[in-house]
Amino acid sequence: MSSRSIIIQAIILVTALVFSIRLFSIQVVNDDYKLAAQNNIVQRIVEYPYRGLVTDRDDNLIVYNTPVYDLMIVPKEVNLEDSARISQLLQIDHETFITKYSKARKYSTILASKFIEQIPNEEFARIQDQLVDFPGFYVLPRTVREYPENTLANALGYVREISRYQLNRDSSNYYKPGDYIGIKGIELQYEKILRGKRGLNFKLVDVQGVVKGSFNDGEYDTAAIPGQSIKLTVDSQLQQYAETLMEGKVGSIVALDPATGEILAYVSAPSYNPNLLSGRGLSANYGKLQEDSLKPLFNRPIQAMYPPGSMFKTVQTLIAMQEKVVGPYEKLMCDYSPMGDHAPLGLYDVDRAITLSSNTFLYKIFRRVILQEENDNMYIDSRIGLEKWNNYVYEFGLGNPLGVDLPGEKSGNIPTVQYYDRVYGKNRWKFSNIYSLSIGQGELQVTPLQMANLGALLANKGYYYTPRIVKEINGVTISGAERKEVSIDTAYFEPVLQGMSNVVKGGTGFRARILDIEVCGKTSTVENPHGEDHSGFMAFAPRQNPQISVAVYVENAGQGARAAAATAGLLIEKYIKGEITRPWMEAYVLRGDFSDPKPQKVVKKDTVSKDSKNSNEGQSTSL
C-alpha cells in the first residue's frame, strides 16, 4: 500500500473524527439546542394593509374599508371533543365542521389556515368572548370594501381574494395566497396604488402552541403600509342623478368636462349594488349577477359597442370640408335617392344637413370624399379615398381605445381597406359597397365613451384630452393629460356646431332644450336588428365656454329624440344650473315609456338604388 493511500485513509478518518466530535458537542454536551427545540416554532403572522380609500371630486367617501374577522384554525391544537360546542357557537352544522376541519388538516396540522372567512363585526362581537375557551382557534382581523352609496359599481370594480390562477400568473411575485386583489374597474387599474404593503410579524411559539413573545424582539417585523387614497373626477351629485334617470333602463351615460377630459358621470345601466361584491356574499352574488340576462356586470360605457348613427354626421361633414369636397356653406340639391331619408326634398348645406339629419347630403359628400378621381379605376380610387378617410376618423378617437384609466376599454370598429379586402376580395369593392358608413351605419361601431369624447372634441373645436376618472392620488393631482388634435381647421366647426345648436333649438333634439343655455346636440336612432332601435344622443353645452359634454345611449328605447335627448338635457341642466326647471321632462324620463303615442312606426320608404349590396343597412336610421 502506497504512502499516499495511507494519507488518503487518514483524511477519511480525520473527517469522521471531526464530525463525531462536533456531533458529540452539539448533541450531548450542549443543552442549548434542546431548549431551542422546545421553543422552536416561529410563526409568521401577516398584517394586512388597509386598502386605499376612494372619494369623489368633492371629497365625499365612496369606497372605504370595514373590519371583518377570519377565524383561523390550527388543527393540531383543536380539542375535537369541543366540536359540538364550537359548531353551535359558529352556527354551522356538524358535517360542515368536519369538512372544514379535514380541509385545514390536509393543508397542515401545525400551520394555521382559514376556518371561517370574513365574519362581520356584529357576529364577531357575539362569538368573541366564548372563542377563548377553544384552543386551536384564533381570529385574524382584516378589512373588506364597503360602499356608503349604491353608485358607480362598474367603474369601481371590486376586490376579492386572489385566485390560484392569478397567483400563478403573477410575475412580480408580490402576491401570496390569501391576499386581496382588485378585479375590474379602478380597483384593478390602480391596484398597485390602492393595495399598500403587507406587514409581517414573527412570533415565537413553543411546541404546545403558546406564544412566547416576538421573535428577536421584533427585529424582523415589518409594519403594514396602508394603500394610497384616490380622488375621482366624478361629480357624485350628477352621477347619482344620472343613475336615477337610468333606473329601469338599459344603456350608458358618460359625461365629460371638455376642458380637461375628466369624467363627471359614468353610468352603466342596469348596475348592481357594489356592496354585493364585498365580504362573504361575494361568490354567491357574483354568480347571480352573472346569470342576470340584463348583464349588470357588463361595463357598458367602455365595452358596449353600437353603430354611432347620425351622431357620426358631424364627423363626416368635418372631413368633407377639410378635404375641400364641399364648402362650409355650399348648397347641394337633395331628393330621396339613392338613400331613404326623413329630411324633405330641397337645397342643403352642412348646417341644414345636420339640423334635419339629411341622409342624402351625407351620401353625396361621403361619395366625394371616397371618390376623388385620383385613379381612373373606381376600385382603386375607393381604396385611396377610404384610406384618407380612415386617418381622419382615427384622429377623432374612434376605432382605437381612447386610453381611459379603466381596464377593458373596447376599441370600437372602423372598417379599413384591409377589412373590405377580406370581405370582398382585393379591388372587388367600391363606394357602392361601403356607402352606409356615410350615415354612421354599416360596420361602424363606437363606445359611449368615444361619443362623449366626440362631444368634447366638437366643444373644443378640434381637440380633446384623453378621458380619465382619477383626479388625484394621495392628494397629488395627476398631471399630463394628453391633448390630442384633429387636423380639421377650426373654421369648419362653425357650420357643424350651428347645425347641432339648431337640432336642439327646433329639431329632433328639442327635449334637450334649456332656457338660457345654448345646447349643441345630435340625436341618433341606432338601428337594432334584434328588436326596438336604440336611442342615442351626443351633446355639449354651453356652446360658448363649454362645461360638459354628454353621450347617452338607451337601448330599445326607439328614437334618439326621445329617451336619450331628454336624459342628456336634464343632466346638462343639473350640472350647469344645479337644479331642474322642467319637472315634466324629468317625469317623462323617469316614467320610462318612450313609445309612440300612436303605436305604429314610421313607414320607411325603400328607395335605395338597386346596385347596393348593403341596401338593407342603409335605411331607417337617421333622425
Add this chain to the structure above:
Amino acid sequence: MRDNLLVYKVDWLTIGLYLALVLGGWLNIYAADFDPDQNAGIFSLTMSSGRQIIWMGTAIVLITLIMLLDYKFYHTLSYILYGVMIFFLIAVLLFGEEVAGSKSWFELGAFKFQPSEFTKFATALALARFLSATNRKTDDLKSQVIGFLIFGFPLALVILQGDLGTAMVFGSLILVMFREGMHPVILIAGIGIVAVFLLTLLVNQTILFIGLVVVMMLLIGLVAKNPRKIAMVVVGCVLAAGFIVSVDFILTDVLKPHQQKRVMSLINPNADPLGIGWNVTQSKIAIGSGGLTGKGYLEGTQTKFDFVPEQTTDFIFCTIGEEQGWIGSFLLITAFCGLFLRLVFLAERQKSVFARIYGYGVMSILFFHFAVNIAMTIGLFPVIGIPLPFFSYGGSSLWGFTILLFIFLKLDAHRMQVLQRL
C-alpha cells in the same frame, strides 16, 4: 469453474454496506415525511418513501445491467461516454429548464433528467482511462494538466449552469490526481484555498493577516531551510493574502445571490433567520435535540413538523441526528467511513491501473458528498445542496451513485482477468 461465477467474485462487504445505507435511508425518508395524524404507510405512494421504493427497484435493474455487461466495455467506452455527457452538459446550458436558479435539468414531458449527475461516473472513467495509459507518467506536467482538464471542463460547465455544489464534486477528483503522483503542494493548496476562504468569512481580516505572517515565520523557521523553499513559502503567503482580499470580490461579483446568501449564512445564521440561515439553524436544533440516544424512530418533533426544509433530500441527516441521537449518527458515520476505507482497499488490490484509478475516483466522489453534506447540516460548511449518497431521497442521485459504485465492483470482480489480457 464454480469460482468463475460472478456471485463469488464480487465484493459482498461493499454490497452489504450499500444495501444497509440504502435501506437505512429509506426508513429515514419515511421518518422525515411521517405525519402522526396521517395513516400513510411506508409503502404509500403519497410518501417519499413509497416513491423511493420505485427508485430502489430500478436501481437493482441498473445493477443487473452493469453486472451483465462485459467489464472491458467500461474501459473501451469511457471516452465516448465522457464525450456524450459533455455534449449533454452543453446542451442543457442551451436548452435546459431553469429550476431554483440552476439550469441543470432537461425536461422531456414527465421525464426529468439531470446530466450532471451522470457526468460524475463518466468523468471518473475518462480520467482513469487517461491516467492509466501505459505510455504516460502521471508526474509529468503535460499529463497532469490534461488530467486536470478532464474534470475541470465539466466542472466549469456545471458552474455555468449555476450549480456550484455539483461543480465542486468534480473538484474532489483532485484526490485521485494526488494518489497517482500529483505533487502534494497542489492538494495542500486546494485544501488551503477552501480553508482560507472559510476563515476569511469567519475571522476578521486583520487578525487573519497577522495569523498569516505568523504561519509564514513558523514555516520559514521550522521547515523551509534552503532559499528556494523560503521563496516558495513567501510567494504562497503573498498569494494567500491576495486571495483573502479577493474573497470579498468573489462573494459580491462571482457568486449568484442565492449562493452568496448561503455562504453568508454560515458566518451568521441569524442574518436571514427565515431564509437560508433558517435551514442551518433548524437543522442544528433538530440534530442537537437528539441527545445521546435520540428520541426514537418516528418520535422526532423537529423533523416531523417540517421545521427542517428539504429534510428528505439534503437534510436527511437531521432525522438520524434527532431520532437516533449521537449513537445513531456515529454509527452512520462509521458505516460511511467503513465503505470508503473498503473502497480504498479494493482500489489498491486492483491489478489494472485503470480499475485502481477509477476506484479512487468513486471513493473521492462519494467521500466528498458525504463530507460536505454532513458538514453543512452541522454548520461547518455553507449549504450547497448536495445529497448524502445512497441515503437521500431522489431517483437521479440514487441511480447516479449506484452506477458509479457498481461499475467499480464489476471491474473489481474481474481483477484477476486483467493479467490474462495484458
